[in-house]
Amino acid sequence: MEIAQLKAILENHTNWLRTRWAKNVEGVRADLSYANLNGADLSGANLSGANLISIFGDLIAKCFLQPKEVAGLRQFLIEGKVDGSVYEGECACFVGSLRKLDQSCKVQADSDSFVERWFLAIKPGDTPQNSQVVAITVK
Numbered sequence: 001m002e003i004a005q006l007k008a009i010l011e012n013h014t015n016w017l018r019t020r021w022a023k024n025v026e027g028v029r030a031d032l033s034y035a036n037l038n039g040a041d042l043s044g045a046n047l048s049g050a051n052l053i054s055i056f057g058d059l060i061a062k063c064f065l066q067p068k069e070v071a072g073l074r075q076f077l078i079e080g081k082v083d084g085s086v087y088e089g090e091c092a093c094f095v096g097s098l099r100k101l102d103q104s105c106k107v108q109a110d111s112d113s114f115v116e117r118w119f120l121a122i123k124p125g126d127t128p129q130n131s132q133v134v135a136i137t138v139k
Contacts, residue, residue: 006035010046017049033114047132058114059137062094062107069101076100077138080127084119091124 015027030047033054063070076082076097083091087109092100094115099105110116121133128135 009035013050014046017046020049032118035117047136052118052136055114055118059094059118062098062113062115065106066098066102069098069105072101073097074138077122077134078127080125080134082119082122082126082134083124084116084122093122094119 009030009032012027013030016025016029017027019026020029029049029051031051032047033051063073073094076091081091082093082097083089084093086092087096087099089096095105095107095109098107118133118137122131122137126134128138
């Protein structure tokens with residue numbers, strides 16, 4: 001997805017949020033289920049009300065495979081220790097973070113999965129205070 005396309009989707013979503021209860025609704029609710037968020041800066045985006053069901057369905061299903069690591073993953077997010085673009089290192093993506101917590105991680109790396117694409121929007125240092133993606137994920 002091109003940056004211009006993502007901006008248009010977010011502008012439409014903002015218009016939808018602003019007018020969704022009005023007589024004449026403008027814009028449309030964002031659906032980022034299939035969006036590749038690699039390199040996207042969503043820091044100023046308002047994602048409330050966006051359709052994230054596929055992303056969080058994938059997240060929950062994979063967390064059920066590694067239930068003991070969920071608290072550690074959440075802590076990594078809170079501390080800004082996630083980098084959605086890499087599988088290894090001090091900061092790593094969803095699966096990379098789970099592997100740091102459990103070397104025998106059952107969740108397979110899949111760059112096309114909904115949750116891995118969602119995590120692409122997370123950079124080292126992103127926390128719930130400065131990243132809406134992290135705030136939504138932690139919640």
